Amino acid sequence: MKQLTLVDIEALAVGAWILGTGGGGSPYHALLNLRRLYAEGERVSLMDPDDLRDDDLVAVVSVMGAPLVILERTVDSRLIARAVTAMEEHLMRKFKAVMAVEIGGGNGMQSLLAAAHLKIPVVDADAMGRAYPEAQMTSFAVGDLAPFPLTSIDPRGNEVVIGRVASWKWMERVSRKVCTEFGSIAATCKAPRTGAEVKKWGIPRTTTKAIKLGHAVTQARQRHADPIEAILEAESGVRLFSGKVTEVERRTTEGFLRGRTVIDGLGNDRGGRIEIDFQNEWVVVWRDGRPVVSTPDLICVLDTESGEAIGTETIRYGQRTTLIALPASEVFLSPRGLEHVGPRAFGYDIDFKSVFRS
């Protein structure tokens, strides 16, 4: 168990946003909330998954919805804690710890907010190693763990428990409709996990990974080195394209933020053009009608100068950006993993070809 410092948390905000692959929501509001809670004396402890007992119960949280809405409709940090206590009331059991369903974006920090309010630790793990838009796009779903129950909470006082579902897809369908009706944003506590399940199917130490990544970026900035080079080094990534954003189409539909963006090459990439499709997260990058990189490879669009991540809700005309890819968690590279998160899971009739195994 390690107490996180405010420096760790500032680094986590930077690193989680990069791992968000465009989604997971901007971490900015969660960071502001955590700064306030730390100023009030609260502290969050990080727990290694191996320190969980098999029968410990872990709350798995996220703010669900369309990132554009999450950016605009700020939410009291207590709401995510309420999703957890609503689940405790439903189960009539207390949680030992809380973890993020996705380390990417603001959702990599929501678990810390819940933990601070509930005074329990955060498990150093998640179920995506990045961010993904849908309920069945987790290592827990790949592991065929129970998809239910789920609590979904909105700030008006609406509270829904999805007690049982026929499948992970049904959990996605029903919870998405509830979230959409709440205004495309909801604080959720997903299916509780035992310590044994987290140890077997969780993606371990992704909070630590995000913090290290954030530190690498800020340290590179401090010594006037290239922050993007620092990211590639830290995560064994590859640089794919640099250019200027020339088009953004964005629509908030069915509880998601969907659209595409066009980036025209600059420097070595002058004359080239890429298009990126997104559903909350960057999904497929196209060049001349052919896929360049696709999920589950992590597609990260970064500010070329600062290395700061750019989200699907914050990308805008004129930004100078660099596209990089980082390797996916092993669990998603199996045939079964690809069924959950490969390009076909997003409706693209293309095979996954990793940029790391060509």
Place this chain on the structure above:
Amino acid sequence: MKQLTLVDIEALAVGAWILGTGGGGSPYHALLNLRRLYAEGERVSLMDPDDLRDDDLVAVVSVMGAPLVILERTVDSRLIARAVTAMEEHLMRKFKAVMAVEIGGGNGMQSLLAAAHLKIPVVDADAMGRAYPEAQMTSFAVGDLAPFPLTSIDPRGNEVVIGRVASWKWMERVSRKVCTEFGSIAATCKAPRTGAEVKKWGIPRTTTKAIKLGHAVTQARQRHADPIEAILEAESGVRLFSGKVTEVERRTTEGFLRGRTVIDGLGNDRGGRIEIDFQNEWVVVWRDGRPVVSTPDLICVLDTESGEAIGTETIRYGQRTTLIALPASEVFLSPRGLEHVGPRAFGYDIDFKSVFRS
């Protein structure tokens, strides 16, 4: 406490369908299920609301959704009982009895199915005295009783508990989206009511009323009298129009069955034409662009010969129909009642003018 006979139940199917004002779902499948349960030896007892103790807990049930879907997608009668036991699990309390949220249509009989499976009595009361499409269109909502919790169940094994909502309208919004995602049909157990609440805000003895109405119709048929005249006598109704159905427009949208029908006059009404708008139930009848009769007056479209009710999902070209109106329950005639169920509650910019108080 009175045990209902199969003859009572056959009469209830006829009477509830008339009181359904076009909605509540065809009672046919519920009747078949009850015949089967009675053949297997099950019996249902009817309990007068005055026999409830103040702190008894009553389950309030209905099949929610679009009547056209309810007609096509037959549901195991145990599903409505499961909605009740899911609520018992949520509350950690047992129900003393079950009651219909609406006496109209199939929903006037779903409470009997739940009661037969759970072996508890049915309370002789409902919260509408007819059928209405939305959650806040009940005497309980007019009485400002708590709108939550609600359980919503589908045959695939999906089960949702709406634990809290900000208002009755929010209960309608959230539960409707869940129902729509289930395929526009869901078995629901609404907010539980205490005996005291049922006695104060329930509409009493509507099961008995529907059974008597059904008996009046079948007896008139047996003595070759006019069944419609028998209905008007039994319920102090008025005959408004007779004719042939010449147009039906119907669409299943947002969990409702919406549309309009046109009836061209025959006999004394030859040359006349009325149009009826519906949202699950008949809402407003128009003649020459002016409202003739509107909710909360009960608008009933009957087969001219048999007196059998015609539903918004079963009305079709060529049917010979007679339009009658029956008086509404007193609770809906107050300004507050009309806010919940008057024409403006359905989006019509017209004042309610009862055909019984002109």
